[in-house]
Amino acid sequence: MNTAASCAALALALAATPALAQDTANDEAAAEQEGIGDIIVTAQRTATVSQRTPLAIDVIQPEELTTQQVIRAEDLSRIAPSLAAVGGAGGTTSFFVRGVGNNSSNAYSDPAISFNYDGVYVGRPSSTSGVFYDLQRVEVLKGPQGTLYGRNATAGAINVIPNRPEIGEQSVDFMLGYGNYDWLTGQAAVNVPLGETLAMRASGSVSRRDGFMTDGTGEQREYAGRVQFLYDPGTDLTVRVAADYSSQGGSSPSGFYLGKVDPVFGQTGFQRYDFTPSGFSPDQGLLDPRSAAYVAQRFVTNAGRTGVVIDGQPYNDNEFWGVTAEIVYSTDAGTLTVQPAYREASLDYVFNAVFREGASTEEDQQFSVEARWNGDLGDNVSYLLGGIYFDEDISATARYNQNTLTPFQNFETGTTSWAGFGMVTVRPVENLSLTAAARYTDDKKRFDGLSDVYILFCGNPAPQQDFCPTLPFTPLVSSAAALRTFYANAGVPVVNVPLFALPPIAGGSQTAPFVLNSRIPINATLSNDKVTYRLAAQYDFTPRNMIYASMETGYHAGGFSFARGVESYLPEQIRAWTLGTKNRFLDNRLQVNLEAFWWDYRDQQFSQFGFDLGNPPSTVFLTRNIGDSTIKGLDLDVQVLPTETTTLSANVQYLDTSYDSFVYFAPNQGLPPNTSCPYTPTTQTTPGGATLNVFAIDCSGNQAFNSPKWSLNLDARQVVNVGPFDMHLNAGTRYRGASYSSADYLPYLQARPNFVSYASITFADHDETMFLTFYVNNIENSRRLIGGTATSTGLIVANAEQPQTIGVRLGGSF
Structure with missing residues (x-):
C-alpha cells in the first residue's frame, strides 16, 4: 500500500458515505438502544457520544480490561492497536502512539503522552499503575492533544475514568480469579446510599502472582483501594471527593540474554560484528545459574578479567496515593467545574537488565488545580474556557552498577506549569460544526543534582596490558563513600586523572589498576512557553453518519540529563492532520469508522543509553533531540451484529513512518559502532575544551520506533441460551508487525511479527448477576521481543511479552 492508494481508499469511503447514509435515513426512527450501544466519552472535557465526537479515540470497556488481565498501564497495548506501552523498572511505563513517544525511565524526563486518572494529570511515568479496577472506561486519544490536555501530550492522552457513586443505589460487584503462575486477582466495589443526597463508593483490587522468569523475577504483589463520596442535593451544585491508595511490591523481570556480539578481525583489521544467539528461552532470567555461567565467561577489557556477576536482587517497594475533589456548579449561563488534586509517590526499587544492580529511591509530590467553564451562546455556538496550574517536586537518589562503571546520583527537580485554554464550536448551517481551540502553556523546570561517577580500569586500556584476574569489580554498595572505602581496603586508588596519564613522579603507571572518578553537577533551570491550537470541521449526514477533518499541534517540554555536554534538551513539537468518518448502518447493526492521518514530528525527544561528552566519555x-519524522497512515474500525447474540469487531491500523533526519553520536575508541545505520568519523568538543573522536551515526530514512506497519485486532462474541443460564463464547487475536525500539536498528533486536490469541467461555444467569469464566490468553505462547540493550560485556539483554496464561474467574453483581 502506498500513500496514493491509501488516500484513494479513504476518498472512496467518504464518497460512499452520503449514499449509504441516505439509504439508512429511514431507519433513524429505531430505538437508540437497539443494535450497537452508544458510549459516552469525556475526551473533549464534556460528555459526548463517541460516535458523534470528531476525534481519533479508542474506548476500552471494563470487560475488555478484565479479559486481557489489565493490571498495569503497559497491559493496555494488548487492546489498543495504536498504543505501544512497555513496562520498565519500578513500575515505570513508556508509551508510544503511532511512533510518537519516549522511553522515559527516570525522574528527570517526562513522558510524551498525557496520562490522566480521574481527571487528574499524572506527571510521573512511574505512577500510572494501581488504577485499573472498577472503571467506567479507558479512553486512548490518538495524536497530539495540544489544547484540552496540553503539555506533554504530543503522542496523545490516556484517560482512566473510575465508576462514580450513585445516589440512592445500593450495590455490590466482585470478581475473583486464579490462574497459572499462582496468579490471584480480585476486584470488589460497594455503592452505599448515605441519605437522599449523599452516596459512597468503595472499591479495591489485588493481583498476586509468581514471576514469569526462571529466577523468580517479575512477580506481582499489587494492592489498591479507592473511596469516593458524592453530594448531590438535586440543585445546581454537586461535589465529589475521592481518595485512592496503591502498593506495588514484587519485582521487575530481570530480562534474558538474547545473545552475544563480538568483533571479528582479519589481516586488514576490523571486519564486522558477529551476533551469536544464546539459545536461551525468554523466561531464563539473568539470575538463573545458566545465565550466570554465560556472562561469567566474558572478558571485560576495562577490568582486564572475566568473571562478571549479576547478583543484585530486584524488588519493588512503591506506594502511591492521592486525593481530589470535583466541584460542579450549573447555571442557566453555563457550568463551572473546578478540580483540585494532590498526589504523592514513594518509590524504592532495585532492578537488573544491563546492570549488576540498578537502584532508585524517589519521593514525588504534585499539586494541580483545573477550572473549566462550559456554556452556549444561543443555539448554534458552544464554548469552553479553562485554566490549569500544576506544580511538581521530586527528590531522588539512584545508582547503576555496571561492574566497571557506577554513577551515584542525588538530585532534586521540579516543574511549575500553568496554562489557559479555550474552545468554541459554531454551527453556521444545519449539520455543520466548525471548531477552533487554542492553549497557552508556560513551563518552568528546575534541576539541582550531582552524579558521582566511578570507572574501574586494570591499567592503560590496551588489550595486551589489561590483565588483572583478581581485580574486584565494582561492589554492591549504596553510596560513593562505601565504594571508596572498599577500593581503599583493596589497595586500588581512586583518582580524578587516569594513572597512565600521569608521570611516575606523580604516581603514574601504565599497568597499575585504578578507579577513575568524575563528578557531573547540574544546577540549572529551563523555561519554555508555547501556543498550541486545533482547527476542526464536522458534517453530519444523519445522526449516525458524519465526516470530520482536523489539524492540531502538540508540545512536549524540554528537560535535563545527567550527561556532560548534553545536560539539557529542547522541547519537541508535532502537527497532525486528520480526516475521518464515523458511521452506523443496517438498523444500527454495522459500525464503520475510518481515519486517515498525517503527522509532522519535529525535534523528537528520545531516551536511551548512550555516551556523554566527558573525557573519557561515560555511559x-x-x-536528546534526535530529529524529525513523518508519520502517516489509516485506521479502520468495524463492528457488526449479524444476529442479536453475535458481535464481531475488527480494528486495523496501517502506519507508514520515516525519520526525515536522525543523527546521533558515539565515541570513536578504535572500533566502529555496532549499528546498521551509516556512520562517519568526526569530532566533538567537551565542556572543558577537549576534542573527542566520535562517529556521527545517521539513521535518517528508517522506520520510527515502536511503530509496526500493520496492527490488527479481531474479536468475536457469541451468546448461547442454555436453559437457566447463558453461555458467552469469546475469542480473538491481535497481530503486530515488525518494529524497532532501539536506535541501532540491528536485525536481531527487531520485534518480529506475531499473532497473540485468546479465548474464554463464560456461564452466567440471564440477569448476569453471577458468572463463571474459563480463559486462556496467548494461546500460541508467542513471546514477542520487547526491546534489547547491549551490556558492557557485549551481551544483549532483552525482555519478551507475557507467556501463555490460563485460569478461571468468578464474579457477580447484587
Whole structure:
C-alpha cells in the first residue's frame, strides 16, 4: 500500500458515505438502544457520544480490561492497536502512539503522552499503575492533544475514568480469579446510599502472582483501594471527593540474554560484528545459574578479567496515593467545574537488565488545580474556557552498577506549569460544526543534582596490558563513600586523572589498576512557553453518519540529563492532520469508522543509553533531540451484529513512518559502532575544551520506533441460551508487525511479527448477576521481543511479552 492508494481508499469511503447514509435515513426512527450501544466519552472535557465526537479515540470497556488481565498501564497495548506501552523498572511505563513517544525511565524526563486518572494529570511515568479496577472506561486519544490536555501530550492522552457513586443505589460487584503462575486477582466495589443526597463508593483490587522468569523475577504483589463520596442535593451544585491508595511490591523481570556480539578481525583489521544467539528461552532470567555461567565467561577489557556477576536482587517497594475533589456548579449561563488534586509517590526499587544492580529511591509530590467553564451562546455556538496550574517536586537518589562503571546520583527537580485554554464550536448551517481551540502553556523546570561517577580500569586500556584476574569489580554498595572505602581496603586508588596519564613522579603507571572518578553537577533551570491550537470541521449526514477533518499541534517540554555536554534538551513539537468518518448502518447493526492521518514530528525527544561528552566519555541514560519524522497512515474500525447474540469487531491500523533526519553520536575508541545505520568519523568538543573522536551515526530514512506497519485486532462474541443460564463464547487475536525500539536498528533486536490469541467461555444467569469464566490468553505462547540493550560485556539483554496464561474467574453483581 502506498500513500496514493491509501488516500484513494479513504476518498472512496467518504464518497460512499452520503449514499449509504441516505439509504439508512429511514431507519433513524429505531430505538437508540437497539443494535450497537452508544458510549459516552469525556475526551473533549464534556460528555459526548463517541460516535458523534470528531476525534481519533479508542474506548476500552471494563470487560475488555478484565479479559486481557489489565493490571498495569503497559497491559493496555494488548487492546489498543495504536498504543505501544512497555513496562520498565519500578513500575515505570513508556508509551508510544503511532511512533510518537519516549522511553522515559527516570525522574528527570517526562513522558510524551498525557496520562490522566480521574481527571487528574499524572506527571510521573512511574505512577500510572494501581488504577485499573472498577472503571467506567479507558479512553486512548490518538495524536497530539495540544489544547484540552496540553503539555506533554504530543503522542496523545490516556484517560482512566473510575465508576462514580450513585445516589440512592445500593450495590455490590466482585470478581475473583486464579490462574497459572499462582496468579490471584480480585476486584470488589460497594455503592452505599448515605441519605437522599449523599452516596459512597468503595472499591479495591489485588493481583498476586509468581514471576514469569526462571529466577523468580517479575512477580506481582499489587494492592489498591479507592473511596469516593458524592453530594448531590438535586440543585445546581454537586461535589465529589475521592481518595485512592496503591502498593506495588514484587519485582521487575530481570530480562534474558538474547545473545552475544563480538568483533571479528582479519589481516586488514576490523571486519564486522558477529551476533551469536544464546539459545536461551525468554523466561531464563539473568539470575538463573545458566545465565550466570554465560556472562561469567566474558572478558571485560576495562577490568582486564572475566568473571562478571549479576547478583543484585530486584524488588519493588512503591506506594502511591492521592486525593481530589470535583466541584460542579450549573447555571442557566453555563457550568463551572473546578478540580483540585494532590498526589504523592514513594518509590524504592532495585532492578537488573544491563546492570549488576540498578537502584532508585524517589519521593514525588504534585499539586494541580483545573477550572473549566462550559456554556452556549444561543443555539448554534458552544464554548469552553479553562485554566490549569500544576506544580511538581521530586527528590531522588539512584545508582547503576555496571561492574566497571557506577554513577551515584542525588538530585532534586521540579516543574511549575500553568496554562489557559479555550474552545468554541459554531454551527453556521444545519449539520455543520466548525471548531477552533487554542492553549497557552508556560513551563518552568528546575534541576539541582550531582552524579558521582566511578570507572574501574586494570591499567592503560590496551588489550595486551589489561590483565588483572583478581581485580574486584565494582561492589554492591549504596553510596560513593562505601565504594571508596572498599577500593581503599583493596589497595586500588581512586583518582580524578587516569594513572597512565600521569608521570611516575606523580604516581603514574601504565599497568597499575585504578578507579577513575568524575563528578557531573547540574544546577540549572529551563523555561519554555508555547501556543498550541486545533482547527476542526464536522458534517453530519444523519445522526449516525458524519465526516470530520482536523489539524492540531502538540508540545512536549524540554528537560535535563545527567550527561556532560548534553545536560539539557529542547522541547519537541508535532502537527497532525486528520480526516475521518464515523458511521452506523443496517438498523444500527454495522459500525464503520475510518481515519486517515498525517503527522509532522519535529525535534523528537528520545531516551536511551548512550555516551556523554566527558573525557573519557561515560555511559549514561540520556534524553536528546534526535530529529524529525513523518508519520502517516489509516485506521479502520468495524463492528457488526449479524444476529442479536453475535458481535464481531475488527480494528486495523496501517502506519507508514520515516525519520526525515536522525543523527546521533558515539565515541570513536578504535572500533566502529555496532549499528546498521551509516556512520562517519568526526569530532566533538567537551565542556572543558577537549576534542573527542566520535562517529556521527545517521539513521535518517528508517522506520520510527515502536511503530509496526500493520496492527490488527479481531474479536468475536457469541451468546448461547442454555436453559437457566447463558453461555458467552469469546475469542480473538491481535497481530503486530515488525518494529524497532532501539536506535541501532540491528536485525536481531527487531520485534518480529506475531499473532497473540485468546479465548474464554463464560456461564452466567440471564440477569448476569453471577458468572463463571474459563480463559486462556496467548494461546500460541508467542513471546514477542520487547526491546534489547547491549551490556558492557557485549551481551544483549532483552525482555519478551507475557507467556501463555490460563485460569478461571468468578464474579457477580447484587
